[in-house]
Amino acid sequence: MKNRNKKEHIELLSDLTALSGTASHEQSVSKYIKNFVNELDSNKILSYDNLGSTIVEINNNNKVKLMLSAHMDEIGLMVSEITDNGFIKFITIGGWLAQVMLAHEWIIHTKKGDILAVTGVKPPHLVPQDQRDKVFPLSNYFLDIGCSSKKEVLEVGVALGDFVTPNTKLKQLSNPNYIMSKALDDRAGMGVLLESLCDNLNTKNIDIAYVFSTQEEVGTRGAKTSSYLVNPTLGIAIDTGVADDYIGGNPYQQKLGEGVQIVLLDAGTIPHQGFRNFIIEIAKKYNIPYQEPYISAGGTDASKIHLNGGGVPCISLCVPVRYMHSHTSILHYEDYLNAIKLVNAIIENLSSEKYEEIMKD
Numbered sequence: 001m002k003n004r005n006k007k008e009h010i011e012l013l014s015d016l017t018a019l020s021g022t023a024s025h026e027q028s029v030s031k032y033i034k035n036f037v038n039e040l041d042s043n044k045i046l047s048y049d050n051l052g053s054t055i056v057e058i059n060n061n062n063k064v065k066l067m068l069s070a071h072m073d074e075i076g077l078m079v080s081e082i083t084d085n086g087f088i089k090f091i092t093i094g095g096w097l098a099q100v101m102l103a104h105e106w107i108i109h110t111k112k113g114d115i116l117a118v119t120g121v122k123p124p125h126l127v128p129q130d131q132r133d134k135v136f137p138l139s140n141y142f143l144d145i146g147c148s149s150k151k152e153v154l155e156v157g158v159a160l161g162d163f164v165t166p167n168t169k170l171k172q173l174s175n176p177n178y179i180m181s182k183a184l185d186d187r188a189g190m191g192v193l194l195e196s197l198c199d200n201l202n203t204k205n206i207d208i209a210y211v212f213s214t215q216e217e218v219g220t221r222g223a224k225t226s227s228y229l230v231n232p233t234l235g236i237a238i239d240t241g242v243a244d245d246y247i248g249g250n251p252y253q254q255k256l257g258e259g260v261q262i263v264l265l266d267a268g269t270i271p272h273q274g275f276r277n278f279i280i281e282i283a284k285k286y287n288i289p290y291q292e293p294y295i296s297a298g299g300t301d302a303s304k305i306h307l308n309g310g311g312v313p314c315i316s317l318c319v320p321v322r323y324m325h326s327h328t329s330i331l332h333y334e335d336y337l338n339a340i341k342l343v344n345a346i347i348e349n350l351s352s353e354k355y356e357e358i359m360k361d
């Protein structure tokens with residue numbers, strides 16, 4: 001199954017980002033994985049934790065079991081109130097900046113089907129001059145679905161607790177390596193895992209658990225429950241990381257197209273140094289470009305995996321993304337490809353002996 005081409009890579013990424021699922025509403029994402037895996041190998045059995053994390057294992061009863069984790073949930077909203085005049089109030093699920101939320105399209109996922117919505121905003125005509133540069137408070141935000149009463153909103157099927165996601169589809173920009181979409185965080189990580197699964201169905205040197213976790217954006221909850229079930233000896237979270245190579249970006253200068261990110265540390269994890277050294281060695285050996293960011297706020301699934309049981313050597317590998325947590329994040333295809341290459345090279349070079357060496361370091 002090796003040698004899936006660029007077109008197939010981008011088609012998969014397009015499919016994955018088009019799926020909708022906020023924390024605890026990842027069912028359609030999980031279903032997609034099930035179908036993908038069944039088409040790949042109809043004998044493969046998937047397993048699940050009780051929070052919905054979806055697990056595909058390559059099992060050979062090896063001593064070394066590598067858990068690769070990418071989260072299925074995307075940031076979004078939840079319907080919290082329907083007003084008498086037919087507008088919809090919401091609470092945010094995951095980290096949103098108020099600045100990026102106004103005048104955008106959204107989909108409300110109701111039991112009766114999907115409903116198009118827009119975050120309404122006052123026109124400049126009604127905003128006093130001294131307030132035009134200010135961020136409007138999030139508590140004033142609402143969704144407009146084109147209804148004039150609460151009754152009408154309820155009739156079309158909107159209910160409290162419905163989840164809401166951005167309404168954008170993947171697009172390639174003028175340089176087609178620049179790929180823009182919602183939910184690259186972390187459907188890009190999922191894409192890396194699924195591509196790696198295609199390449200490693202017959203891997204024998206180690207056991208691998210490909211884990212598609214739930215509820216990462218609200219506190220890496222699925223990573224905790226799934227790592228308990230998987231009980232890995234090594235762990236890697238595959239996620240997206242911040243690229244800041246734009247006007248006004250931070251000075252870390254993580255650049256699109258300059259390589260996969262081998263994270264130095266984030267708010268939830270300091271990587272196991274032996275495992276980190278091994279991964280850097282592999283990246284060098286295979287000429288895979290990499291960057292080394294530190295992330296002062298936020299973490300990945302690694303924050304839970306590394307605390308499982310008696311502890312699991314763990315690290316985060318990230319695909320850099322501009323404008324994370326918005327309708328229009330951008331990644332570079334080469335970084336995505338390099339993440340797939342690095343994961344596959346890590347798998348190829350692991351063994352019981354290598355594991356012992358890593359643990360001594």
Ligand SMILES: [Zn+2]
Pocket residue numbers: 071185186216239240
């Ligand atoms: Zn993420």
